[in-house]
Each structure stands twice: as structure tokens, then as C-alpha cells.
Amino acid sequence: xxxxxxxxxQSVYILRxxxxxxxxxxxxxxxxxxxxxxxxxARKAFFGHVPIPLVHIDTHxxxxxxxxxxxxxxxxxxxxxxxxxxxxxxxxxxTFPDGNTDRIVCCRHLKSEALKRTLSGEWPRYRMDHELKRxxxxxxxxxxxxxxxxxxxxEEGSRSKERYFSPRDSANSWDVxxxxxxxxxxxxxxxxxxxxxxxxxxxxWTELNIWEYIERENIPIVSLYFNQGGGTRYRSLGCAPCTNxxxxxxxxVREIIEELESGLLANVAERSGRAQDKEDGGLETLRRxxxx
Amino acid sequence: xxxxxxDRVLSRSRMNIVIVGHVDHGKSTVIGRLLAxxxxxxxxxxxxxxxxxxxNSRPFEYAFLLDAxxxxxxxxxxxxxARCFFKTASRDYIIIxxxxxxxxxxxxxxxxxxxxxxxxxxxxxxxxxENSKRHGHMVAMLGVRQVTxxxxxxxxxxxxxxxxxxxxxxxxxxxxxxxxxPVSFIPVSAREGDNxxxxxxxxxxxxxxxxxxxxxLFTTGRELHEKPFRLPVQDIYKxxxxxxxxxxVAGTIEAGTIRKSEEVLFLPSGKxxxxxxxxxxxxxxxxxVSAGEPAGFTLSTQIYIRPGEIMVRPGDLLPEVGTxxxxxxxxxxxxxxxxxxxYKLKLGTARATVRLAEIVNTLDAAELNLSQxxxxxxxxxxxxCIFETTRPIAFDLASRNETTGRFxxxxxxxxxxxxxxxxxxxxxxTLLERHIRERERHWETGSVPTVERERVNRxxxxxxxxxxxxGTGKRALSRELENMLFRNGxxxxxxxxxxxxxxxxxxxxxxxxNVEERLRRLGELARIMTDAGMxxxxxxxxxxxxxxxTLKLLNDPHEILVVTVGRNDLQNAAPDLHLEEIxxxxxxxxxxxxxxxxxxxxxxxxx
Ligand SMILES: Nc1nc2c(ncn2[C@@H]2O[C@H](COP(=O)(O)OP(=O)(O)OP(=O)(O)O)[C@@H](O)[C@H]2O)c(=O)[nH]1
Ligand SMILES: [Mg+2]
Numbered sequence: 001x002x003x004x005x006x007x008x009x010q011s012v013y014i015l016r017x018x019x020x021x022x023x024x025x026x027x028x029x030x031x032x033x034x035x036x037x038x039x040x041x042a043r044k045a046f047f048g049h050v051p052i053p054l055v056h057i058d059t060h061x062x063x064x065x066x067x068x069x070x071x072x073x074x075x076x077x078x079x080x081x082x083x084x085x086x087x088x089x090x091x092x093x094x095t096f097p098d099g100n101t102d103r104i105v106c107c108r109h110l111k112s113e114a115l116k117r118t119l120s121g122e123w124p125r126y127r128m129d130h131e132l133k134r135x136x137x138x139x140x141x142x143x144x145x146x147x148x149x150x151x152x153x154x155e156e157g158s159r160s161k162e163r164y165f166s167p168r169d170s171a172n173s174w175d176v177x178x179x180x181x182x183x184x185x186x187x188x189x190x191x192x193x194x195x196x197x198x199x200x201x202x203x204x205w206t207e208l209n210i211w212e213y214i215e216r217e218n219i220p221i222v223s224l225y226f227n228q229g230g231g232t233r234y235r236s237l238g239c240a241p242c243t244n245x246x247x248x249x250x251x252x253v254r255e256i257i258e259e260l261e262s263g264l265l266a267n268v269a270e271r272s273g274r275a276q277d278k279e280d281g282g283l284e285t286l287r288r289x290x291x292x
Numbered sequence: 293x294x295x296x297x298x299d300r301v302l303s304r305s306r307m308n309i310v311i312v313g314h315v316d317h318g319k320s321t322v323i324g325r326l327l328a329x330x331x332x333x334x335x336x337x338x339x340x341x342x343x344x345x346x347x348n349s350r351p352f353e354y355a356f357l358l359d360a361x362x363x364x365x366x367x368x369x370x371x372x373x374a375r376c377f378f379k380t381a382s383r384d385y386i387i388i389x390x391x392x393x394x395x396x397x398x399x400x401x402x403x404x405x406x407x408x409x410x411x412x413x414x415x416x417x418x419x420x421x422e423n424s425k426r427h428g429h430m431v432a433m434l435g436v437r438q439v440t441x442x443x444x445x446x447x448x449x450x451x452x453x454x455x456x457x458x459x460x461x462x463x464x465x466x467x468x469x470x471x472x473x474p475v476s477f478i479p480v481s482a483r484e485g486d487n488x489x490x491x492x493x494x495x496x497x498x499x500x501x502x503x504x505x506x507x508x509l510f511t512t513g514r515e516l517h518e519k520p521f522r523l524p525v526q527d528i529y530k531x532x533x534x535x536x537x538x539x540x541v542a543g544t545i546e547a548g549t550i551r552k553s554e555e556v557l558f559l560p561s562g563k564x565x566x567x568x569x570x571x572x573x574x575x576x577x578x579x580x581v582s583a584g585e586p587a588g589f590t591l592s593t594q595i596y597i598r599p600g601e602i603m604v605r606p607g608d609l610l611p612e613v614g615t616x617x618x619x620x621x622x623x624x625x626x627x628x629x630x631x632x633x634x635y636k637l638k639l640g641t642a643r644a645t646v647r648l649a650e651i652v653n654t655l656d657a658a659e660l661n662l663s664q665x666x667x668x669x670x671x672x673x674x675x676x677c678i679f680e681t682t683r684p685i686a687f688d689l690a691s692r693n694e695t696t697g698r699f700x701x702x703x704x705x706x707x708x709x710x711x712x713x714x715x716x717x718x719x720x721x722t723l724l725e726r727h728i729r730e731r732e733r734h735w736e737t738g739s740v741p742t743v744e745r746e747r748v749n750r751x752x753x754x755x756x757x758x759x760x761x762x763g764t765g766k767r768a769l770s771r772e773l774e775n776m777l778f779r780n781g782x783x784x785x786x787x788x789x790x791x792x793x794x795x796x797x798x799x800x801x802x803x804x805x806n807v808e809e810r811l812r813r814l815g816e817l818a819r820i821m822t823d824a825g826m827x828x829x830x831x832x833x834x835x836x837x838x839x840x841x842t843l844k845l846l847n848d849p850h851e852i853l854v855v856t857v858g859r860n861d862l863q864n865a866a867p868d869l870h871l872e873e874i875x876x877x878x879x880x881x882x883x884x885x886x887x888x889x890x891x892x893x894x895x896x897x898x899x
Contacts (some may be wrong), residue, residue: 001584001585002304002305005584005585006305006306006584007306009584009585011588012586013526013544013586015544016526016527016542022600036773043573043574044572044573044574046529046531046573047529047538047540047571047588048573049534049536082806121326128307153375153377154375154377158360160358160374160375161360161361161372163402164416174363176371179372179399180398180706180707180711181398181399181402181624181706182402182707183401183403183405183697183700183707183710184405184434184695184698185544186699186710188705188706188707189473190636190706191705203387220680
């Protein structure tokens, strides 16, 4: 087995453990490359099927191609696709693009808060109806107790300390100083009422591994990652107002791999296009209260 | 893709390395330095850390490259393990930086348990400390076979060869006591960069590898492929809802290789079948699969198996099956492990209820002193203990097959200990047998003798269990049987499972952990009903050998009668009666009634 086979095996094992142990399980799909690889790994684990609902938090500021791609793939792969949102903040214009908050607060409203309330079932969820081919209100309101997330340890310092199965209390907060042990292939699959567990099958993958795997498996990826002729492409996807493309000539997966291997991007952090990381406190603060 | 790049991607391997040792001996610094000296850091990262140190007016530390948490930087220690991605020309590495502080032992273990090799750091100036020893011992217990010792801070002892040799001799002697033979000893100064990525000019006397060189010298074990085949069954999938009729047995192969058309055996159930196909998604059709691969199989016959069983090849050396075993265990739970409590055991994909039966001895992992007579395992104790599960499980001895020979113990939702199996001790009295012995000793009988009851009732008592797959008409049959017996003057009662679930069992959540408790309550109830002279009837889905044996034991000294419907899943003891299907309920009842007459439970009957 080469390094990709080993990574795949580990992730599949984790996905199957999660599916076996959690009754109310979901998987977050941000449409980005990592969570799309995760979705593909679910098809690997379950022999072509995705028996887990996918949850997308729609900030309504996503780059439009992302939403189009999401809905196309959802229909094509017969996904149980659900989205949630922070309707109140959007209606009250409590966002950064509206000029009423800074970036961090905007993230907190449109992402952390929306995520928390969508997972708990307090706020409405919308589910893709495969017959009508559009979203309808979902009547299932049970909280999700297992949430599969595509974070990678190489992305940033606090993520390098994550467990594969990481408990969060009812307030969604993460106690980094006192994480439960995890030995061999045994994970935290038991949890007290009122808590939930985040599951991280991609922890051991690097950005390069993700692209190598996309190439090997021929996974369809949203076109924003590629230079369409203008000499720029996105390296990490988020909301349009806070995400900038990087300068890069790469038009194909192969060219991205070569670009990463050449070290040309070594002086640019992966999330450098994401403006909210730069504000003080940054990601550890956001992550401690529930940000992915 | 060019063939050259394909070759490169295909041949690349990866390895996890853990770095351990006493607090402040320089683990994080070693890794930070290694990353910096090999140009593995993103540009500007080092400068950013330097700047931030300057801004906060504190000395620069390479360790800050890894100790990313605010609390870690504030206290200057590692709290939780960090993964660092690192590559050399020949391999990809994840280097796991473990904390050295005793309080974070569980984090250190979490890191070390997924490593294939370990770097153990000892401060040359401070010498061997408590956790230098404890970590050495833990690493060996966790199954890490390759250990290199880094004697760090050589700058503080004047790069003295003598100091190095002295420490080396002392620590080698310790490792010998715990049966560990280190791969190498390397004198380093992490802060100055000596023998990390570059050979040290200050220690020309060292002729071994640098740390960087040593990493590529570690080997990845291939021997797993040659071992007897083991597949802990993780789940059984059937996605009928999505129009897929395959029934797939899924799991990751822990050892060996298996091919299509081979015969397989499931333990502990003892069921057999043949591999019909090997299933996968987006790959070529597979004819064989080996250790490490996540796999899926369809079988040529429809047998009922449960997650947690081990699929093996009948001709191989078989795993052990039992309820009692001796193991080495370490405990990191907040609350001590006691003999009074029930715990959950997770071994491979199996889960079972387990009790600590006996503490043979405990070991002070720092000093290697054995002590006897402890009544509980305290946090950070290492001990040799005897465990008993309520239900039989399949496992290997760790000496034969590591991955199916180790387990964790869950206490109050959290993994609190881990261990490796040394010996199968099954065969003696089980927990259930002991319980029944005790129960019978205290059983309080009324003043009506059994024979009197039988004379008045004109029949003997019996516990009738009707079992088989769901949807075979067992319940209708059971109810009709009750009706017929009653009309023939018998004292009889049919107990529905829904009655149990919403009554006696209403305090139990519906999940696999409670299957055993449900079974126990049913068996205890049967003991009472049969004692009352009744013919007590119940229908349960998919009972296996263990379920039947348990009910039989619990109902003892009264008798049980087992009827299987649709499919007979029992391997050990044949059922008293097997009905292929219930096409004619009257005929089915007649067959049961005949049997009851034959066995002299009832005298005669009329349908
Ligand atoms: N003189 C000298 N000091 C060193 C050397 N290596 C590390 N140190 C210092 O030792 C102290 C502890 O280093 P760390 O790397 O944080 O130690 P650690 O083993 O990771 O500590 P924990 O993770 O908390 O167990 C720091 O102040 C380092 O600068 C060395 O080679 N020489
Ligand atoms: Mg450290």
C-alpha cells in the first residue's frame, strides 16, 4: 500500500466506525476540495452509497459556482442534501458585507451560529427533494450527535492537536487542554447526553495528498480551484467578500500538484486568501467556540 | 500523468514517528529544529515566531513552532500531541510530538499508540528521569518496536563522549529489563542543531546516523501480510433503499490475505460461508485483499452474523474464543478501575461488558517495582490483571497477533485504559455460572412442592423459546400455541417482547450495550414463571448459540425447549424442533404439541 492507500484506509475505517456508532450522524460539506474528498471517501466506505445526510451552511455569500456545483452533485449522486442558514442575521443585515460587523463577528453569525443551530435542530433545515429537484423544509428536527468534518491537521496549529473523534459540549465548545484519549484504532464513540462528537477522518492528510487523491480517483472538483485563463485561482473556498484568489497558472489537477511540489506556494499559507484568519485572535478563538 | 510521476506516487510510503521523554528534555525543540534545518517550514514561519517572541519579550524557542496552543506557549510546555508533516527523499512522515508532563500521560499514549517508531529524548545534563523510564515502558507496551534514544542538550555537558556513554549504558540496562533493544543512541543538541539534520562538528566521535538519517533507517513491517487472516467485522451493509441488493460484510483486514471463493469462518459464532465476491468502489474488480485494506465481501450463503465477530480462514491458526483472559493493562481514567463495576471493552470491532476479576500485580512504571495486593487500579497504574466478559469474544494473544490482541476499556463514556492480551483463561466458571450458583443458593421457595403443582396442573413446566429471522410468523405461532395449550387446560403464558421493552426493560435504552441485560431479565423471568409451574412461551428474533445457552442457564433448574423457524442459526446445540416455514399454523402447532407429549410435558391434547 502506498501513502494514499494508507490514508484512504484510515479514513474509511473512521467513517465506518462513525456510521456504526452514531444514530444521528451527518457530514458537513463546504463544497471545498477537502470535504469533497471526504464525500468521495464515504462512497468508498459504503460501496457507492452515501447513507449519511450532508449538511451545508449557506451564508448566502458563497461564490455562486459553489452552490450550482453543490446542487448538481447532490442530484447526480443521490445525496441526502440539507442546508441551514442564519435567517435572522441576514434579514437584520448583521453581516460584514452589509458594513455592520467586522469579519470575525460575521463568521460567527453566518457560520458558527448557523451551524450550531442547524445541527441542534433549533433552526429550520432545508432538504433537497429529488423528485421536485429543489429544497423543501425538512421536518426532521432531531439534533445530530455525530458530525463528520473534513479538517486537516496541517492547516493550522490548533488543528494539528485534534483527535479523530472529538467531543463538544452542548455549547459546542472544545476543551483543547483536556481531550479524551484515543488508542490504536479505538475512538471515542460513547458520549453523554447533551454532548456531541466531531469526527475528523482527514486529519492525517496534507493539502498535497488531497490533490494527489483527487487526481488518482478522478474526483470532480468545483472549477474555482483552477486558473480559467486569468492567471488566478482559489486555493481555499469561502464567502465571496472574504476570499481572494491567488496568483497561479495551474489549470489542471496535475498542474496544481506540480505547483505544490515545486515549493512555489511554500511561502503562502493555504488559507492566506481567507481574510478572517488575519484578524486578531484568529482561528483558535473561532474554533474554540464551534467554528470548523 | 507520466509514468515517472506515477511510479513516484505509487512507491511513496508513509510512517508515523512519535517523540517521547521526560518533561522539558527537549522533544518539541528537536522537531522544531528538524523542520527548520530541512527547510520544511513555510517561508516566513520561523521569522513570525521570532517576531512574536520579541514582541512579547521572551526568548525564542523552536518549540513554539509546535506548541501552537495559547496555554502551551504561556506555560512553555506541550499539553497535547501535535502532528507535524515532514518528508525526506524516500518517505512521508507524520511526526507526533508528545507531551512529557505526567499530567498529560493520556495524550502521550494517544500519540504513541499510532506510531511505528519512537524517538525517546533524554536530557544529558539532567539524566534519566521518571518519565524517561515510564515512556520507554509505555512505548514498548503500546507495540512500538523501534526505539532510538536521543541524548539531548549535549551542549550543557561540553559535548562529552564520556557523559554520553555513561548515560547510554545506564539507559540500555533499563531497557533490557523491559525487553527493549534500542535501534540506536544519538548524541544531539537540539538547540544548537548538532546531529539533528547535520553532523555535529563538536562531536566528531559519534559515528552513527543523525536524527534525520535515522528516520529513513526505520523499517515498515511487512510481516502482517504473512500472518493468519483476520478481519474484524465492522458492519454488515445492505442499501436496499438505494436499489442495491448486495449484503456486504465490511471491515479492515488486520492480518493476512484472502481470495475470492475461499471458505471463511466467523468467531465467536462459529458460522461458515464462502466468499462470493470482493466488493469495492471505483477500483478494478479485486480477486484478493490483504492486511491494511478496507474491504467488503458478499458471501455465498445468507448467514446471520454480527459486527464484532472476526472472520478467519478455517485452516489457519484460529483466534481464541472465551470470556476470561489475562492481560497487561495501563489505566489513565480519572476514577480508579474497580472490581465492583462493569465496564465496556472494545477489542477490534467487538464490544462487550467486562469486569476486572483480579489484579495479579501492579508495576510502578517508573521504577519497575512490582507490588501485589492492590484492590484497584489508580490513574497511571500499569498492571497485570484478569478480566471477564459476560459474552464470549474472539481475540488473539498479543504475542501472536498484536492488532487483534489489544483492547481498550471505556468508563463513563471515555476510554480510560488499554491493554494487551497475554493468555486465554476461559474454561473455568463464568460470571453467569457464578451468578446462578449464588442465586440458587438464596432462592426462596414457597410451601408448594413442584410435584404437587405438576399433579394439580396435569403438566410439567417448560420455557418455550421460538426463534428465527424477523417476519417468519413466530409471534402468531407463539400466541396460537398459548391459546391451544390453554384450551387444553394448561397453565400457560405468552410474553411479547414489546411488553418487556415498555415494562421491565423500559429503563434500558435500545442499543447493543443493553442486549445482554435484556437477555438476563428475560431469563430471570422465565426462571420464575417455570417455577410457578407454567408453560412459558416467548418469541425472539435471531437468537444465537450464546443467547440460547444464556437463557438455558438462567432458567435452570427448569427446562427449556427451543424451536427455530425459517433458518437455524444454532451451531453448537441443535434446536428441539426446526420448522422450515410456517405454511400451516395448525400443523406447526401440532408438531410442537407432539413433541411436548413425547417429552412428557403434557399428557395429551386436542387441537
Ligand atoms: N541548552 C539546551 N537547551 C535545550 C536544548 N533542547 C531544548 N532545550 C531547552 O529545553 C527547554 C524545553 O524544551 P522543549 O522542547 O519545550 O521540551 P519538551 O521535551 O518538548 O517539553 P514538554 O513537551 O513540555 O514535555 C526549552 O527551554 C529549550 O530551549 C538543547 O539542546 N540545549
Ligand atoms: Mg514539547
